[in-house]
Amino acid sequence: MDLHTDVCIVGAGPAGALLGFVLASHGISTVLIERYGSVEKEFRGEHLNSDAVQVLKKYRVFEKIKERGILAMKRVEYFYQNQRIKVMDLDEEEGNVSIHFPHGNLLQVLIEESKKYENYRILMNTTVLDLCQNKEGSYIGLTAKSGDEIITIHSHCVIGADGRYSTVRKIADIPTEIIKHGYDVLWAKIPAPTHWDPTIRLALVNHKQLALFTQTGGFLQIGWNIEEGAYFDLIKQPFEPFITELLEVFPELTNTVRSNIQSWRDFVNLRVQSCRCSTWVKDGLSILGDAAHTMSPTGAIGVSAALKDADILGEILIEACKQNDFSTFKLKEFEHRRRDEIEKLQAEQLEKEVNYV
C-alpha cells in the first residue's frame, strides 16, 4: 500500500493522538500509525495538571473526556512513616489541579473526534520499520508493517510520538542521554475503601517513597519505589513483611489490600528512567512527548507534558504546512518554546526524589 499525506505521526499515545486531532481539525492531511490494535493500557499516566486541562479545553475535548468519567483530587497529603506532615489543597481557581482520567478514555475521545475529518486516517496494528529520506537528507515518509503487508507513507514531515523507547528517534539517529533515578516502581491497582477521599497520598516509608493515587470508578493506584534493579532479588524475599509496611502507614487499606494483593505477582514492576535528547528536530522530522524527553513518574506529569508538546508542535506544523517549510530551522521553534520548561520539570523531579516534600 502507498499513502500520501502531509504529516505522518508514529504512536497513538497522548502526544500523537492530540497532535493528530489538532492537525486534522486544521485541514492538514494526517496519517497516525499505532503498533497495537487497542489504545487501552494497564498502567499509564492517568493524571492531568492545570496546563493539560487548559490544552484540552482549548481544543474543546475536555468536556467529552469528562462525560466518560474523571475525578478531581481535593488535595495532596504527605506522610512520614504514619504521621501526616503536610497537606496541599488543590484548587482550580488557583490553577492548581490534579485530575484523574482513564488513559484509554482520553485516547478514544481524541481518535473519535479526529475521525470526523476526512483528511485523517489512523492505522492500528501498524509498526514503523524505517524512515525515508530524499537525497538532501530530509525525511519524506516511512515504511511500516501491518500484518504481512508493507505500507509506504509519503509525507512532508514525520513525527515520532512513539514513547520512551522511540523507534523514530533511533532510526533518525538522535543522540539520547538516559538519566537514571536510582529507583524502580511497583504498581498495583485495587478497589478503594468506601468513603476514601479523592486525594493523592504520598508517604516516606523506611526511606522509600510510596504514592496512593485515587482513581475514578472507585480504585486506588499504588506506586511504590524500590531500589533500582532490586526487583528480582526482592521477589525472592518473603512478601508479608513488605506489604505490612504499607498497612502500618495506611491501616484503613487492610481489607482491600488483603483481598487484592496477596503476592509479588499482584504488582507490576516499572523500570524508571528519564531521558534528554540533544535535539528534537531534523529536516522533515520531529519527536515529542516521552520520545523527546521521558519523564520519571514523580509528580505524575508525563501525560500533561506530552499534551502540551502536541499543542505547541501542532501550532508550528500548521504554519509549516502553510509555508511548505519543514526545515530544521522552522521546526526548531518547537524546542525553543518547550525545552526550558521540560528541563526545569526534569530538574524538579530529581530534586523531589531526593528531598521528598
Ligand SMILES: Cc1cc2nc3c(=O)[nH]c(=O)nc-3n(C[C@H](O)[C@H](O)[C@H](O)COP(=O)(O)OP(=O)(O)OC[C@H]3O[C@@H](n4cnc5c(N)ncnc54)[C@H](O)[C@@H]3O)c2cc1C
Ligand atoms: C507504567 C507507567 C505508569 C505511568 N504513570 C504515570 C502517571 O501516573 N502519571 C503521568 O503523568 N505519567 C505516567 N506515566 C508516563 C506517561 O504514561 C507518559 O509520559 C505518557 O503516556 C507519554 O505520552 P506519549 O504520547 O509521549 O507516549 P506513550 O504514551 O508512550 O505513547 C506512545 C505510543 O506509541 C506507540 N508505539 C511505540 N513504538 C511504536 C512503533 N514502532 N510503531 C508504531 N507505534 C509505536 C505505543 O504503542 C504507544 O501507543 C507512566 C508510564 C508508565 C509506563
